[in-house]
Amino acid sequence: xxxxxxxxxxxKKLLADPIxxxxxVVLIAFLTLFILYPLAILLVDSFxxxxxxxxxxxxxxxxxxxxxxxITNTLKVGFVVGIISTLVGLLFAYVEVYVRMNKFVGGLFKxxxxxxxxxxxxxxxxxxxxxxxxxxxxxxxxxGIYDNSVYGFWGIxxxxxxxxxPVCYMMLKGLLKNIDPSLEEAARDMGASRxxxxxxxxxxxxxxxxxxxxxxxxxESIADFANPMIIGGSYxxxxxxxxxxxxxxxxxxxxxxxxxxxxxxxxxxFAVQKYVLEKKTAATLTGKASRxxxxxxxxxxxxxxxxxxxxxxxxxxxxxxxxxxxxxxxTWGYKFFPLTFKWFKLVFTRYKGFKAFKDSFLLSxxxxxxxxxxxxxxxxxxxxxxxxxxxxxxxxxxxxxxVPGTVxxxxxxxxxxxxxxxxxxxQGLYGSAAILVIVFVVRSLPxxxxxxxSALRQIxxxxxxxxxxxxxxxxxxxxxxxxxxxxxSFLSGxxxxxxxxITAISAIILLVTPQFLLITVQINEFAEKGSYGLACAFxxxxxxxxxxxxxxxxxxxxxxxTSRKLKEAE
Amino acid sequence: xxxxxxxxxxxxxxxIYKDPKTNKDFYAVKDTSLEIKPGSFVTLLGPSGCGKxxxxxxxxxxxxxxxxxxxxxxxxxxxxxxxKRDTAMVFQSYALLPHYNIxxxxxxxxxxxxxxxxxxxxxxxxxxDLVELTGMESRMTNQLSGGQQQRVALARxxxxxxxxxxxxxxLSNLDAKLRVQMRTEIRRIQQEVGITxxxxxxxxxxxxxxxxxxxxxxxxxxxxxxxxxxxxxHPVDEFVADFIGEANFLKGKCxxxxxxxxxxxxxxxxxxxxxxxxxxxxxxxxxxxxxxEAAKLGDxxxxxCKVIVSCFMGSYQxxxxxxxxxxxxxxxxxxxxxxxxxxxxTCHLLVDTDSLHVL
Numbered sequence: 001x002x003x004x005x006x007x008x009x010x011x012k013k014l015l016a017d018p019i020x021x022x023x024x025v026v027l028i029a030f031l032t033l034f035i036l037y038p039l040a041i042l043l044v045d046s047f048x049x050x051x052x053x054x055x056x057x058x059x060x061x062x063x064x065x066x067x068x069x070x071i072t073n074t075l076k077v078g079f080v081v082g083i084i085s086t087l088v089g090l091l092f093a094y095v096e097v098y099v100r101m102n103k104f105v106g107g108l109f110k111x112x113x114x115x116x117x118x119x120x121x122x123x124x125x126x127x128x129x130x131x132x133x134x135x136x137x138x139x140x141x142x143x144g145i146y147d148n149s150v151y152g153f154w155g156i157x158x159x160x161x162x163x164x165x166p167v168c169y170m171m172l173k174g175l176l177k178n179i180d181p182s183l184e185e186a187a188r189d190m191g192a193s194r195x196x197x198x199x200x201x202x203x204x205x206x207x208x209x210x211x212x213x214x215x216x217x218x219x220e221s222i223a224d225f226a227n228p229m230i231i232g233g234s235y236x237x238x239x240x241x242x243x244x245x246x247x248x249x250x251x252x253x254x255x256x257x258x259x260x261x262x263x264x265x266x267x268x269x270f271a272v273q274k275y276v277l278e279k280k281t282a283a284t285l286t287g288k289a290s291r292x293x294x295x296x297x298x299x300x301x302x303x304x305x306x307x308x309x310x311x312x313x314x315x316x317x318x319x320x321x322x323x324x325x326x327x328x329x330x331t332w333g334y335k336f337f338p339l340t341f342k343w344f345k346l347v348f349t350r351y352k353g354f355k356a357f358k359d360s361f362l363l364s365x366x367x368x369x370x371x372x373x374x375x376x377x378x379x380x381x382x383x384x385x386x387x388x389x390x391x392x393x394x395x396x397x398x399x400x401x402x403v404p405g406t407v408x409x410x411x412x413x414x415x416x417x418x419x420x421x422x423x424x425x426x427q428g429l430y431g432s433a434a435i436l437v438i439v440f441v442v443r444s445l446p447x448x449x450x451x452x453x454s455a456l457r458q459i460x461x462x463x464x465x466x467x468x469x470x471x472x473x474x475x476x477x478x479x480x481x482x483x484x485x486x487x488x489s490f491l492s493g494x495x496x497x498x499x500x501x502i503t504a505i506s507a508i509i510l511l512v513t514p515q516f517l518l519i520t521v522q523i524n525e526f527a528e529k530g531s532y533g534l535a536c537a538f539x540x541x542x543x544x545x546x547x548x549x550x551x552x553x554x555x556x557x558x559x560x561x562t563s564r565k566l567k568e569a570e
Numbered sequence: 571x572x573x574x575x576x577x578x579x580x581x582x583x584x585x586i587y588k589d590p591k592t593n594k595d596f597y598a599v600k601d602t603s604l605e606i607k608p609g610s611f612v613t614l615l616g617p618s619g620c621g622k623x624x625x626x627x628x629x630x631x632x633x634x635x636x637x638x639x640x641x642x643x644x645x646x647x648x649x650x651x652x653x654k655r656d657t658a659m660v661f662q663s664y665a666l667l668p669h670y671n672i673x674x675x676x677x678x679x680x681x682x683x684x685x686x687x688x689x690x691x692x693x694x695x696x697x698x699d700l701v702e703l704t705g706m707e708s709r710m711t712n713q714l715s716g717g718q719q720q721r722v723a724l725a726r727x728x729x730x731x732x733x734x735x736x737x738x739x740x741l742s743n744l745d746a747k748l749r750v751q752m753r754t755e756i757r758r759i760q761q762e763v764g765i766t767x768x769x770x771x772x773x774x775x776x777x778x779x780x781x782x783x784x785x786x787x788x789x790x791x792x793x794x795x796x797x798x799x800x801x802x803x804h805p806v807d808e809f810v811a812d813f814i815g816e817a818n819f820l821k822g823k824c825x826x827x828x829x830x831x832x833x834x835x836x837x838x839x840x841x842x843x844x845x846x847x848x849x850x851x852x853x854x855x856x857x858x859x860x861x862x863e864a865a866k867l868g869d870x871x872x873x874x875c876k877v878i879v880s881c882f883m884g885s886y887q888x889x890x891x892x893x894x895x896x897x898x899x900x901x902x903x904x905x906x907x908x909x910x911x912x913x914x915x916t917c918h919l920l921v922d923t924d925s926l927h928v929l
Binding site for chain 1: 631
């Protein structure tokens with residue numbers, strides 16, 4: 001059997017579409033240059049960095065005690081955070097899907113699920129310090145404890161768990177909703193108690209999903225830079241150690257080798273998550289629920305579960321609110337009244353708040369549409385087209401998902417500061433606004449692509465085929481059919497990309513040059529110095545921007561989105 | 571639609587797919603050659619997985635053949651993308667664009683051809699009139715019933731005046747009554763426009779009702795091509811006979827060969843059959859196809875048999891009888907004033923000799 005002719009014809013048909021070919025070529029070039037190349041250069045650097053090929057750089061860094069300590073620290077935190085987040089996320093998901101809740105608790109849940117989207121980094125760390133630190137409102141002023149230390153292992157663990165559990169909650173909610181209620185009803189019907197149903201039906205079905213949630217959180221925790229930076233104290237993780245290796249020790253080859261170690265760990269986890277657990281999850285939970293589930297009304301179950309979840313949710317919300325309020329106190333921890341706007345004033349008068357606002361905002365607003373469009377194009381190609389390089393595009397955009405920001409940052413420094421392959425070619429890129437935009441794009445691309453893929457999978461293949469059949473070329477099909485149909489998802493991708501960019505820190509902090517002031521970098525600086533009033537003021541502005549843009553998006557989708565048009569017609 | 575009608579020709583077309591389970595290549599369509607005459611209505615019929623939809627999609631250009639060449643009229647079209655082919659397809663799921671109203675859906679293809687606005691309007695209105703959807707232009711697609719959506723899909727395909735109209739199981743999402751109504755409608759419109767139509771279905775009655783010619787496909791190859799009558803009365807093999815309508819297979823050794831009639835030794839009884847075209851040989855095994863409506867039960871004559879199922883179906887009485895070891899299914903139409911045999915009765919199977927067909 002020779003499939004040659006069919007493949008050749010497919011290729012010919014593809015080549016007959018110049019826009020499509022250009023798009024693919026440009027895309028491959030972009031992914032290679034800005035994702036693969038920086039990672040490759042890290043490998044090269046760490047093997048030849050000290051002159052001569054070999055393991056000398058690795059030998060050297062493994063003799064640095066802070067580095068080996070950082071590895072164990074990172075893994076320990078990641079493991080504990082993974083477990084706590086998964087359990088709390090499971091509890092939230094279970095309560096939402098199985099228990100009848102009143103409106104207030106339902107609202108709390110919604111807020112919690114939205115927080116990871118709008119939350120800038122540091123916020124929880126800041127409020128953790130402000131609430132429970134040495135001068136914390138709760139520890140010092142309510143409980144009278146004067147020497148409580150929030151810095152270190154538990155500080156990071158608690159803050160990261162609170163940051164990441166909503167992600168687990170959303171993942172597990174989706175899975176629980178896919179369990180056919182009749183499976184559990186059948187078990188109930190045969191005499192199993194509620195707990196037995198949970199342990200013998202629900203849990204086994206969910207197990208791969210739990211593993212998946214655990215690993216996703218684990219990876220997030222390992223890659224997290226912002227929280228360990230602020231609340232870690234002397235407890236260094238890999239991300240912060242790498243940062244210090246560059247900014248403190250000026251040891252770039254060493255940092256590159258460390259970045260490779262971090263990358264290997266996350267890639268390993270990611271491979272397990274992607275190829276083992278995700279497949280298993282899909283295999284056990286395939287069906288859609290046949291009908292609505294009977295919600296639990298039993299007060300003895302309902303009240304403790306909802307109260308517990310509501311308490312956690314309220315606590316998280318309190319921590320967020322703490323930041324803008326903290327910005328209003330004259331001196332945090334010592335003088336609370338009268339409330340004052342002096343920190344905000346200082347931000348804008350003395351600390352170039354306007355410039356920081358403008359730079360962050362402009363760079364993010366430029367990168368958001370690029371990210372959104374690029375991720376839609378990638379998802380379109382991956383879902384709807386077949387061509388040889390598709391596997392490459394899919395793999396590289398997935399790879400970007402597993403690369404920690406710090407690793408990417410180091411890769412960009414090594415890869416672009418002295419031009420491509422240290423030749424000086426394209427050296428102008430380094431330090432420019434363009435490279436910051438590119439980093440923003442690359443960092444948000446995976447999320448956008450993932451949601452784009454799931455949105456596109458919902459569209460019946462034949463709708464696009466019919467347009468193609470009517471005489472539209474690929475570009476026309478994409479513009480007149482695909483894009484309008486995923487307008488909502490495109491919009492939310494746009495806003496997510498914007499929010500992710502304006503709140504980004506891990507990669508950007510390594511690349512930003514003095515000519516640009518970014519809000520997140522400012523927050524980091526002031527929090528490091530202990531100027532919590534200023535840090536809070538900056539953070540409040542950031543929260544205001546992100547929350548505002550999400551609200552705007554929701555309004556926009558409500559009034560102009562496709563779903564509304566279709567709903568109206570029904 | 572003053573356009574020269576075009577036929578479709580497939581020359582030794584094959585399509586190879588990979589079986590996702592075994593990871594082995596197999597022929598979805600194998601060495602298929604077809605000639606579809608201009609202006610005719612041809613149906614590709616077969617069980618699921620027989621290659622009919624793949625064949626249609628290769629004609630539309632969504633799939634590329636691994637072997638062979640497809641011609642539209644005299645032009646080879648292998649290398650043309652779907653948007654460059656002069657074909658239009660009506661999809662199983664209708665595939666209307668949900669963000670457009672009916673008018674814009676139908677006008678989509680015309681707009682792509684950059685026609686002036688007034689011409690588009692005129693053409694769309696004319697075609698909507700043809701499919702009896704006048705006055706619905708400004709509705710959204712989800713405000714229409716399934717049947718109406720299918721009419722829009724048909725209108726959209728017709729309005730660009732393609733040389734060939736392709737149908738991919740267009741009625742399978744409709745309920746039974748509407749299906750019958752729509753197939754008459756499709757046939758009427760095809761005749762009115764005089765367009766070449768290729769229609770894929772797995773529903774044999776739909777195929778019979780609608781087509782000039784039926785192509786029966788099985789496991790990627792064409793089993794038989796012919797008019798509905800040819801295929802029903804003269805199936806080439808057991809697969810075709812069984813797939814189209816119901817069929818009983820009466821097997822036996824040929825014991826006598828005559829010009830017009832021959833005799834098979836069927837279950838140790840003599841069964842007279844029409845002599846096969848191309849002759850028969852004494853001593854060889856043959857299979858005679860008996861349609862359920864081509865035999866009756868009686869008290870004497872014919873072949874002795876035993877009733878094992880007797881079931882009233884309204885318009886007919888359904889019998890299963892055993893002749894020796896062979897099960898024969900019968901339909902006795904309009905049974906109201908006739909003797910009804912019960913399970914366990916012994917009676918006689920009276921076969922209409924001229925209705926038998928020897929394979």
